[in-house]
Amino acid sequence: xxxxxxxxxxxxxxxxxxxxxxxxxxxxxxxxxxxxxxxxxxxxxxxxxxxxxxxxxxxxxxxxxxxxxxxxxxxxxxxxxxxxxxxxxxxxxxxxxxxxxxxxxxxxxxxxxxxxxxxxxxxxxxxxxxxxxxxxxxxxxxxxxxxxxxxxxxxxxxxxxxxxxxxxxxxxxxxxxxxxxxxxxxxxxxxxxxxxxxxxxxxxxxxxxxxxxxxxxxxxxxxxxxxxxxxxxxxxxxxxxxxxxxxxxxxxxxxxxxxxxxxxxxxxxxxxxxxxxxxxxxxxxxxxxxxxxxxxxxxxxxxxxxxxxxxxxxxx
Ligand SMILES: [Zn+2]
Numbered sequence: 001x002x003x004x005x006x007x008x009x010x011x012x013x014x015x016x017x018x019x020x021x022x023x024x025x026x027x028x029x030x031x032x033x034x035x036x037x038x039x040x041x042x043x044x045x046x047x048x049x050x051x052x053x054x055x056x057x058x059x060x061x062x063x064x065x066x067x068x069x070x071x072x073x074x075x076x077x078x079x080x081x082x083x084x085x086x087x088x089x090x091x092x093x094x095x096x097x098x099x100x101x102x103x104x105x106x107x108x109x110x111x112x113x114x115x116x117x118x119x120x121x122x123x124x125x126x127x128x129x130x131x132x133x134x135x136x137x138x139x140x141x142x143x144x145x146x147x148x149x150x151x152x153x154x155x156x157x158x159x160x161x162x163x164x165x166x167x168x169x170x171x172x173x174x175x176x177x178x179x180x181x182x183x184x185x186x187x188x189x190x191x192x193x194x195x196x197x198x199x200x201x202x203x204x205x206x207x208x209x210x211x212x213x214x215x216x217x218x219x220x221x222x223x224x225x226x227x228x229x230x231x232x233x234x235x236x237x238x239x240x241x242x243x244x245x246x247x248x249x250x251x252x253x254x255x256x257x258x259x260x261x262x263x264x265x266x267x268x269x270x271x272x273x274x275x276x277x278x279x280x281x282x283x284x285x286x287x288x289x290x291x292x293x294x295x296x297x298x299x300x301x302x303x304x305x306x307x308x309x310x311x312x313x314x315x316x
Contacts (some may be wrong), residue, residue, distance in 0.1 A: 003150035013058035013095070015268060016275075027267055029059055029276075030283035031047045033298035037063040037308035038275040039229050040140070040174065040209045040257035043084070043104070044068070044077045045276060051086035052260075053275040055093055056102045062316060063308055064256075064275050066161055067140055067174070068108045070125040071117040078132060102275075103316050107137035107174045115150035115158035123161075130169050136312040138166035141294025142208055143188040148248040156195065163199045170264060172205040186217055193220060196217055202226065207311055211261050215248045227311050229255035232265035232273060235284045253312065254304050256282045 023311075035127040038056070042050045043066045056064060068077040081104060088101035093165050107111040108129040109116050128133060141162045143155050150158075166173050179186030196202045209228040211218070212234075221228065228249045233239055246254070258265075264273035282301060291300045309316060 001078070004173055013055040013097075013276075017268065017271060023110040024115070032060055032279055032282060032301055033293070033295075034301035035060050035062040036256055036278050036282045036301065037061070037065075037305050037307045038064075038258050038260070039065050039207070039311070040067060040107075040253045041065065041259070041260040041275040042067050042262075043275065044073060044080065044271070045261050047316055049080065049233060050084040051091060052274045052276065053084055053088035053101050054091040056276065057088065057100060058095075058097055059276045059279055060245050060280055061276050062102050063305070064104045065101050065136065065174075065308070065312060067128065068106050069111045069114055070108060070129055071110050071114040071122045075125075075129070078134070079131065081106070081134065087211045090172055093156050103314060104134075105136040105312055105314055106132070106134050108135055108175070109137075109141040109162055110158060111140055111263040112144040112155045112159065112176060113143050113147060113149040117156040118152075118158045118161070120155075121207065122196065125315040126162075127275075128159075130165070130171065136171070136314060137174045137207070138169070138171045139207070141173065142176040142178075144176060144178045144190050145180035145188045148180065156191065159192065160195055162200065163201050167199070168200060171306040172207065172313075173201065174207045174209050176209055177272075186194045186213065189213065189217060189221075191226075203229055204253075204311070207255065209257060210263065211245065212239060212242035213245050215245050218245040218248060222253070227253050227255055229257045229308060230283055230285055231257045232263035232269075232277065232286070237266075244286050246285060249305050251300065252307060254285070255308050256285060256304055258312070303313065 016024040085101045089099040093099040177188045179188040202224040209226045260273040
């Protein structure tokens with residue numbers, strides 16, 4: 001069979017790159033020895049969430065943590081999730097596959113971009129959402145000094161407030177931290193670390209999402225026993241510092257993620273990111289750690305998968 005197609009295939013669960021003149025090229029996914037988890041995805045932002053969850057299942061991705069920001073997304077992910085999973089199951093069955101969709105849980109929290117929208121009403125919504133048994137973490141929360149879409153003092157206040165809510169609710173924290181360009185050292189990570197220390201919230205209940213820190217800046221987080229998640233950025237050509245950092249994380253604290261629809265990993269860059277793309281990142285993470293495809297990689301991927309389930313306290 002030629003790997004050049006006239007039209008994007010709608011009913012197979014593979015990966016395709018758009019070429020010139022509306023042609024599509026099939027991209028082989030790595031054949032992994034163990035299931036993979038996407039520990040951070042905005043599934044509701046994808047054009048067809050049910051289809052993408054079916055594609056996860058068909059590609060060995062059996063757990064997805066969906067990120068919901070009540071100030072931006074309202075309750076849409078909560079209202080839609082059951083239907084997505086039902087439809088995903090139907091799509092799998094109609095293609096003759098195991099109809100079991102991935103397990104999907106939700107992290108809810110106000111993103112630092114939206115800190116300026118935080119109000120008593122939004123907080124009440126958030127508290128309501130945390131009552132939902134599908135919620136397994138508070139996030140993504142943190143500081144973003146790269147875009148500065150909310151004033152930094154407001155971001156810090158809203159971050160601190162949500163850390164306290166998470167502690168009260170007994171939920172782990174999924175962090176989004178991105179430094180500004182006004183500083184050599186990543187100031188968002190440094191300030192967040194101080195805030196977490198002051199709030200006594202550093203440790204294995206804390207997850208650094210989309211990590212790209214070099215080893216020296218990552219060291220305090222590793223020493224504090226936090227979980228560290230790597231997404232598509234790990235696969236980028238210019239990400240040597242992040243790859244060096246990824247070598248320093250203990251195996252029982254590593255996680256994989258996508259941040260779909262953002263941060264598409266190589267070799268799929270140019271297409272929107274989907275949770276199933278996490279298989280490409282998982283293969284690179286193993287490679288970065290010097291683990292070759294065999295029994296070793298089975299053990300390594302099994303541990304990284306188990307880490308996501310342990311952090312979110314999910315049994316599959
Ligand atoms: Zn995100």
